[in-house]
Amino acid sequence: MCYIEVTADGSVSQGVDAAAYQRALSGQSRLFAVWPGSYRSDLFAIDDLDQYARGMGWVHDEASTGLAEHEHQVRWRLSESERNPTASYISVRVWLDCGCMVRDLGAFAKHMRSQQGWDIATTGGWGSSSERGGTSYSMRVRRKSLPQPA
Template sequence: MVEPRSAAALGKEFPYTQKTLCYIEIAADGAVSHGADSGTYERARSGESRLFAVWPGEWASHLFVIDDLDEYARAHGLVHDQERTGLADHEHTTRWELDPSEKKPMGSYITIRVHLDCGCSIRDLDAFAKQIRDQQGWDIATSGGWGGSSTAGTYMRARRKSLTS
């Protein structure tokens, strides 16, 4: 029988948040479930279960044991990771402006340009959306496109009514 490969051996190259990755949790009593959330992490961390992932390839899929739970937690935002997200764990100083390409400035969601005057950079939209929701109440859409540059700001979609000046 072939043993699963080690996710830890790949380090930061393992695609913990890839949408096509399937997590499998095997509890100490043999119960099998799938998916990944904070409960999955806590059970694996406490030894109540083991966590595996199936990484589909072009011609074959590979089974990995998730043997670096700290890296798993950082990738999923369960533990803050400034290197991965570009965001310090502090209150962000922000400015925003309507993106010049926005065609419906009174729509429910609008495209904005965000400037972080605190020196942070946005490398992970999900992490930024969570932090800015907690800090300023902004509702940032995480399912669409985003990007930009440090000088022009980072463009993203936001619920217009959640934005503050």
């Protein structure tokens, strides 16, 4: 799949980025996706710009990630199931006191990396559990990226 942008004056460029999305949004250009085949290629106009931009990660999608665009208030402790607390990645249990939810670990990992420097493993398993103290999430985090206990 390749993407092209056609501006109002008719110039065509290949590849679409966040800036091209902004131009399309303001009506300065249109975006198309090309599906190449061996005998012919199909061209699709991208009509749902919002959905496209969310899919590409250019706009933040609070509904699907459960995360507000703010500094999260996070509490954590070592998971009770962690048997090797000095390993480079450890299981931790995380609470979000700011009221956010983790629906998309990749999005949460991105937030926590830029906000607090956490290095969350996004390839392994993770989970959530609800209890009286609220919902907690279990995930694996690089130990040295976590704040050290005082």
